[in-house]
Structure formats: C-alpha cells, structure tokens
Amino acid sequence: MKIKDYFFALFASTVTMLSISQEADPLNVISAAQLSSPEALNSAGGMAAFAASGSWTNYVTNPNITTAGAWVYGPLINAPSGTPSGSKVQSISWQWNVFNYDSRLITLLCESTLTYCFDISGNFGSGGSVSSYNIPASRSWRYAFKYSGSGAISPPLLGQHGSLAVLYQ
Helix, strand or coil, rough: CCCCHHHHHHHHHHHHHHHHHCCCCCCCCCCCCHHCCCCCCCCCCCCHHHHHCEEEEEEECCCCCCECCCCCCCCCCCCCCCCCCEEEEEEEEEEEEEEEEEECCCEEEEECCCCCCEECCCCEEEEEEHHHCCECCCCCCCEEEEEECCEEEEEEEEEEEEEEEEEEE
C-alpha cells in the first residue's frame, strides 16, 4: 500500500471517529508566546467534518532531536498551490512519530505563522475541529518539538514522517 493510500485510509477512519463524537470539547489553542507552557488537547469533530468542501494532505520528514531545552521545528507542510485562497480550515488530522520516543517530548502542531499551536504531545494520530479559528486552508503547518531538561539527549530522538490532512470549506 502506498503511503498516500495508507494515509487516506487512516484519515477516513479518523473523520468517522470525529463525526461520532458528540461530547468532545474544542481544541485548546495557544499563541507563540505561550509555547513554553502548552495547553492540553481536547479533540472535537461533529458534523463539521462532513461539511468541508475540499481537502489536502501532505507529509514531511521531521528533524532529529538531539538537545533538550530548545524548540526544534519540522519543515513546513505546505498546502497545494490550487487551494482556494478564501477557504477556511474546518478540521485537521495528523500522524507523527519519532524513533526512541520519550514522554518528556512536548509536541505541537502549529500553523506556519505560529499564531495557532495545538498541543498534540503523545497523540501520534488524531484530529479535531478548528473551524472557529478562521485559519486559511492555504496556510502551511509544521511540527514543533521540545524535550524537557537541558543538554544532549542520549539516545537522540530520530525524526520520522509527519503527515497532515486538512478539511476546508
């Protein structure tokens, strides 16, 4: 199975799971100034997942994390060039991993300007509604990582693929 096909299958099951959830809270959002103390993630979905008029997916290889105490940013996950400029993100789903994972790793999913960051620490694949934040669907995203403590990490955390699916309207 190709990676793209696998991700679409994973994404379809996530959308179904999101749509079944009726009691979930909206995602907690933090600003770039609050990166040092991210909030917990609360997933939400509902019927907004089915109201989207388009979608895009993309993936990157995230960086290795070798030093504790500093933010490490993954490469931009770009929207396709044909994404309508006036469309807004309704929901997002992600899949990320690092080799040698340790629970001291803080992981955020941030839109490219770092205006909105979602704490996805320990959530290797999930999603939620972000429709209330008015984020343009053509915006790029990136993963941000910070390992608690200071000094060299041994063994280092080795970056794996990070993927993102965006539903927009």
